[in-house]
Amino acid sequence: MSDASTSGDVEPGHDHEHHHEGPGYATPQAAIEESEREQLAYVMSLYVGTDVDAPDFVAVVDLDPDSETYCEIVDRVEMPERGDELHHFGWNACSSSCHVDGLERRHLIVPGQRSSRIHVLDAADRRNPELETVIEPEDVFEYDLSAPHTVHCIPDGQILISMLGDADGELPGGFLELNEDFEIEGRWEPPGEIEMNYDYWYQPRQNVMVSTEWAAPKTYYPGFDLEDVEAGNYGRKIHFWDWEDGTVEQTIDLGEEGQIPLEVRFLHTPESTHGFVGTALSSNMFHFFYDVDADEYRAEKVIDFEAREHEDWDMPVPGLTTDILISMDDRYLFGSNWLHGDVWMYDVSDPSNPRRADSLSVGGTFGEVQEVRGRELAGGPQMLQLSLDGERLYWTTSLFSSWDDQFYPEEAERGSVMLKADVDPRTGTMELDEDFLVDWGDCPAGPARAHEIRWPDGDCTSDVWQ
Amino acid sequence: MTNHDATLEWPDGRSRTIEVREDETILEAAERNDIGLPFGCRTGACGTCTGRLLEGAADDALAHRRRPRALKDRHLADGYVLLCLASPRADCRIAVGSSVHTELVDNPWK
Numbered sequence: 313m314s315d316a317s318t319s320g321d322v323e324p325g326h327d328h329e330h331h332h333e334g335p336g337y338a339t340p341q342a343a344i345e346e347s348e349r350e351q352l353a354y355v356m357s358l359y360v361g362t363d364v365d366a367p368d369f370v371a372v373v374d375l376d377p378d379s380e381t382y383c384e385i386v387d388r389v390e391m392p393e394r395g396d397e398l399h400h401f402g403w404n405a406c407s408s409s410c411h412v413d414g415l416e417r418r419h420l421i422v423p424g425q426r427s428s429r430i431h432v433l434d435a436a437d438r439r440n441p442e443l444e445t446v447i448e449p450e451d452v453f454e455y456d457l458s459a460p461h462t463v464h465c466i467p468d469g470q471i472l473i474s475m476l477g478d479a480d481g482e483l484p485g486g487f488l489e490l491n492e493d494f495e496i497e498g499r500w501e502p503p504g505e506i507e508m509n510y511d512y513w514y515q516p517r518q519n520v521m522v523s524t525e526w527a528a529p530k531t532y533y534p535g536f537d538l539e540d541v542e543a544g545n546y547g548r549k550i551h552f553w554d555w556e557d558g559t560v561e562q563t564i565d566l567g568e569e570g571q572i573p574l575e576v577r578f579l580h581t582p583e584s585t586h587g588f589v590g591t592a593l594s595s596n597m598f599h600f601f602y603d604v605d606a607d608e609y610r611a612e613k614v615i616d617f618e619a620r621e622h623e624d625w626d627m628p629v630p631g632l633t634t635d636i637l638i639s640m641d642d643r644y645l646f647g648s649n650w651l652h653g654d655v656w657m658y659d660v661s662d663p664s665n666p667r668r669a670d671s672l673s674v675g676g677t678f679g680e681v682q683e684v685r686g687r688e689l690a691g692g693p694q695m696l697q698l699s700l701d702g703e704r705l706y707w708t709t710s711l712f713s714s715w716d717d718q719f720y721p722e723e724a725e726r727g728s729v730m731l732k733a734d735v736d737p738r739t740g741t742m743e744l745d746e747d748f749l750v751d752w753g754d755c756p757a758g759p760a761r762a763h764e765i766r767w768p769d770g771d772c773t774s775d776v777w778q
Numbered sequence: 779m780t781n782h783d784a785t786l787e788w789p790d791g792r793s794r795t796i797e798v799r800e801d802e803t804i805l806e807a808a809e810r811n812d813i814g815l816p817f818g819c820r821t822g823a824c825g826t827c828t829g830r831l832l833e834g835a836a837d838d839a840l841a842h843r844r845r846p847r848a849l850k851d852r853h854l855a856d857g858y859v860l861l862c863l864a865s866p867r868a869d870c871r872i873a874v875g876s877s878v879h880t881e882l883v884d885n886p887w888k
Contacts (some may be wrong), residue, residue, distance in 0.1 A: 361826045363788075363876050365814025395817045395826065426818030426826060449820075458819070481823025481847055530847040533818065534825035535883035541851075627887045714825070717880040724876070 335417035336407030340580040356398040356763040366757035396424025400464030423460030448740030453479035467697035476528035485509030501558040521553040582777035595631035648693040653679030669740030691720040697765035710761035725753035790863035831857040832871040
């Protein structure tokens with residue numbers, strides 16, 4: 313198997329840079345070279361499920377070290393209703409549309425995981441985004457879909473959202489497509505292609521998409537119940553799709569070692585057919601790749617995080633690997649073990665043989681560092697985001713409100729934090745920035761949770777190249 | 779239309795009695811009275827609005843409009859109800875607030 317193997321269909325001599333007119337960057341390397349240091353972050357912030365009677369909001373966080381408001385939430389865009397559980401979000405356009413003249417990376421698509429309400433924010437003014445449009449849940453339910461999760465723009469200006477359930481919060485899930493005017497275009501795929509859904513990523517140049525499985529909304533919404541694992545109500549499969557047709561070409565069952573495959577990433581290099589998927593409950597990392605000889609995808613477990621004994625707990629505690637990301641240069645895979653309290657970094661130059669580079673033990677059940685700037689940490693590292701140059705890794709601590717309540721009940725009382733590590737990609741090391749802390753415990757209406765992080769000008773978990 | 783008194787009781791000892799019509803849910807009646815209760819999907823799938831009936835059999839005092847999918851049989855047997863779907867059939871006392879929902883599942887490793 314060669315690194316970054318291709319499977320045909322690539323136009324010979326295709327040089328993307330010559331007609332780069334739209335949003336984003338021509339190549340992943342251009343994103344590294346041409347981007348400026350992140351000055352702001354958008355962070356999903358939530359009150360759902362708490363006794364704070366306030367709507368969820370999108371926080372604008374100042375990340376400019378020279379600013380007087382560094383590490384502060386400088387703006388909050390409140391949602392119109394309560395009960396959303398803001399979770400994951402995305403741009404109307406990314407580097408996949410860099411050939412589309414006139415399209416801008418301007419609108420944030422912000423779904424409510426519990427409400428199925430989809431908000432569109434106009435972020436033309438990066439420090440003061442405004443709510444522009446709302447798609448009401450009833451309009452989503454008409455397509456027999458609910459529980460919106462991953463948002464990706466697709467190369468012609470449309471937007472695709474993975475949906476985890478049907479209109480009643482049961483299976484099957486599917487995909488909802490929005491048009492350029494943020495209206496529902498319809499179901500993207502023929503109904504019935506999959507049962508469970510969660511995250512997805514696509515490589516248009518390879519005409520492939522990969523999707524993963526959490527569970528039916530009615531299963532994971534109330535909290536994590538081992539009975540559901542025993543009953544087979546949680547996912548362990550990944551699906552490879554024909555991107556043009558929207559049909560499943562191949563399904564791989566990851567087995568006992570692949571329970572609850574969540575975040576999935578192809579390498580950024582648009583020709584690559586390699587990627588990684590983190591399986592949260594089994595706490596393993598699978599490498600998947602297109603096997604040219606067999607003419608199909610294969611998945612192999614390449615990292616195994618062992619459960620740890622805790623003197624006060626009855627059973628060995630799994631790491632619960634809940635988020636992963638790949639650096640823009642495709643060299644490092646980062647991840648978070650939310651229950652253990654680890655942020656880790658592996659060198660994936662050879663994706664089939666990841667080499668552990670470094671890790672930080674911070675927060676969570678076993679973390680060596682349990683407070684930053686005098687602030688006690690209430691949860692483990694969770695959603696990650698990396699600067700485009702790969703030198704600053706940030707993370708928040710909330711997973712999902714009802715799951716937080718089970719494993720880290722103090723998160724509701726103290727609120728989430730955002731932390732940062734300085735990364736040296738040359739030596740493959742990370743160092744916790746002990747001066748950096750953004751505290752959602754200080755929000756005006758009361759302590760809030762914080763989840764996914766995005767940069768205004770593209771990041772390592774949203775941009776795809778056509 | 780028949781009305782019933784629903785007494786909402788929070789863990790901190792606060793309580794409020796509101797009149798609820800048989801054709802509205804406890805959550806709708808609370809909103810009409812400007813009382814903020816936790817909720818999420820409003821379709822019975824998420825359990826965020828879970829309350830617990832403090833006396834009487836759940837079936838006699840409250841009727842769920844549809845199947846409360848977020849609640850398992852063991853939860854229904856223990857008097858848990860989804861306030862986004864539940865309408866009163868008699869006067870009732872209900873434990874409310876976000877901590878009720880957290881009783882549905884434990885940390886399985888602890």
